[in-house]
Amino acid sequence: DQNCTAHVALIPSSGMGHLTPFLRLAVSLISHVRVTLITAHPTVSLAESQTLSCFFSTYPQITESQLLLNTFDAPSEDPFYIQYEAIRRSSHLLSPILCSLCPPLSALITDMSLASTIIPVTQALNLPNYVLFTSSAHMSTLFLSFHTIARSSGESDLFTVPGMQPLPISWIPPPLLSEKDSLFRTQLLENGKAMLQADGILINTFERFEQEPLASLNAGEVLTRLPLVTSIGPFAPCSFERIQPLTWLDGQPMNSVVFASFGSRTAISREQIKELAEGLLRSECRFIWVVKEKKVDREDDKVLDELVGEEFMTKAIDKGLVVNQWVNQEQILSHPAVGGFISHCGWNSVTEAAWHGVPILGWPQHGDQKMNAYVLSRAGLGIWAENWGWGGEMVVKGMEISEKIREVMENNQLRAQVVKIRENARAAVAEGGSSHGGVIELIQIWKN
Numbered sequence: 001d002q003n004c005t006a007h008v009a010l011i012p013s014s015g016m017g018h019l020t021p022f023l024r025l026a027v028s029l030i031s032h033v034r035v036t037l038i039t040a041h042p043t044v045s046l047a048e049s050q051t052l053s054c055f056f057s058t059y060p061q062i063t064e065s066q067l068l069l070n071t072f073d074a075p076s077e078d079p080f081y082i083q084y085e086a087i088r089r090s091s092h093l094l095s096p097i098l099c100s101l102c103p104p105l106s107a108l109i110t111d112m113s114l115a116s117t118i119i120p121v122t123q124a125l126n127l128p129n130y131v132l133f134t135s136s137a138h139m140s141t142l143f144l145s146f147h148t149i150a151r152s153s154g155e156s157d158l159f160t161v162p163g164m165q166p167l168p169i170s171w172i173p174p175p176l177l178s179e180k181d182s183l184f185r186t187q188l189l190e191n192g193k194a195m196l197q198a199d200g201i202l203i204n205t206f207e208r209f210e211q212e213p214l215a216s217l218n219a220g221e222v223l224t225r226l227p228l229v230t231s232i233g234p235f236a237p238c239s240f241e242r243i244q245p246l247t248w249l250d251g252q253p254m255n256s257v258v259f260a261s262f263g264s265r266t267a268i269s270r271e272q273i274k275e276l277a278e279g280l281l282r283s284e285c286r287f288i289w290v291v292k293e294k295k296v297d298r299e300d301d302k303v304l305d306e307l308v309g310e311e312f313m314t315k316a317i318d319k320g321l322v323v324n325q326w327v328n329q330e331q332i333l334s335h336p337a338v339g340g341f342i343s344h345c346g347w348n349s350v351t352e353a354a355w356h357g358v359p360i361l362g363w364p365q366h367g368d369q370k371m372n373a374y375v376l377s378r379a380g381l382g383i384w385a386e387n388w389g390w391g392g393e394m395v396v397k398g399m400e401i402s403e404k405i406r407e408v409m410e411n412n413q414l415r416a417q418v419v420k421i422r423e424n425a426r427a428a429v430a431e432g433g434s435s436h437g438g439v440i441e442l443i444q445i446w447k448n
């Protein structure tokens with residue numbers, strides 16, 4: 001049986017934004033190859049551990065192999081970056097795991113944030129390795145070439161990335177420009193370099209969405225010796241994602257609800273929460289708002305009234321839903337009543353909005369999100385409130401927020417464009433599509 005001949009292992013990184021695309025990719029592979037998922041424990045968030053247990057009970061044919069981490073303390077840094085570092089420090093445990101898998105592995109796919117940790121291990125074992133880049137192709141260009149970019153202080157407001165038009169410096173993740181050492185910067189440098197040693201780079205994007213960077217990556221315009229870059233997205237949502245009843249949404253008119261969420265790892269200040277509350281009310285649109293004041297998981301100990309104010313909760317009763325629990329975002333975006341998405345532009349959120357054809361109001365908070373906001377506004381999937389800066393850089397006033405919400409919700413031209421993007425997204429992964437072709441080629445290589 002050919003299905004038994006190829007066996008692929010996947011090693012996701014920490015955070016829902018990294019785990020989710022790996023799980024979706026794993027599911028898309030099970031009808032072609034045998035799949036093992038290597039998971040690092042303990043996970044950083046409850047969201048990750050709950051999702052994993054749901055995943056393995058939905059897909060018993062996918063084997064779990066656990067990497068038990070030696071944890072360490074570095075309290076001043078982001079918990080997710082500390083986890084990448086913990087995985088690095090436990091990498092000596094990986095070879096025995098990889099060697100014990102049966103049948104022997106044909107390939108290993110790892111996250112870009114673990115490239116410098118995992119690639120040396122696979123090379124020592126002579127095991128083909130692939131990196132799944134879980135952000136945009138635009139961001140991958142910066143990520144891969146950052147170690148080659150020399151900047152001296154006092155330079156212009158533009159930042160030159162090989163193979164791209166010069167970018168405003170304000171789009172570059174601030175830790176990359178800072179003199180101060182950070183795990184973010186060190187890891188990005190190391191991982192960018194290590195990815196040059198991969199057998200292939202896979203990106204959760206599609207040609208019609210990011211044609212230019214994909215072409216210049218493969219034409220040697222970014223770096224002369226890059227592994228082949230293959231776009232294999234957007235990944236289709238899967239059934240392990242917990243289905244929740246959406247009774248309130250079911251009763252709302254088509255395209256009338258704006259959904260606001262800033263991803264699984266962004267904390268919003270109280271002051272900004274208040275202004276956003278006002279913006280939502282002033283816009284007079286219906287809304288679902290996921291409120292989050294903590295980086296990891298949610299505030300369980302604080303009542304919503306305290307966060308957004310009792311007055312707001314009373315006024316919001318007929319207009320919207322405010323939640324501080326994990327919601328099934330993909331299910332919400334797929335609902336016909338949802339007509340707009342206020343998003344931090346985490347790449348999964350962008351690809352999910354493309355998949356479901358929901359226009360975005362982009363409000364990047366940190367990291368790769370301005371690059372992603374640029375991609376989505378350029379592709380016509382939404383607008384980017386560029387003068388709002390990074391999250392936390394300023395407090396954006398409710399009045400301004402409400403105007404932008406209306407701009408997205410009332411824009412018929414945008415809505416028509418987004419329908420087209422949805423069609424292109426689905427065509428890319430359907431038989432005959434560019435991303436589908438990319439996956440089929442990989443499977444052929446792994447089977448030989």
Ligand code: BUP
Binds near residue numbers: 328350
């Ligand atoms: Br919050 C939240 N429900 O309540 P991104 C997120 N998600 O399903 P991030 C939910 O988590 P990084 C919730 O659909 C997406 O698949 C959402 O990934 C899902 O942003 C994922 O959008 C979040 O990439 O991760 O979490 O900031 O920083 O890695 O981009």
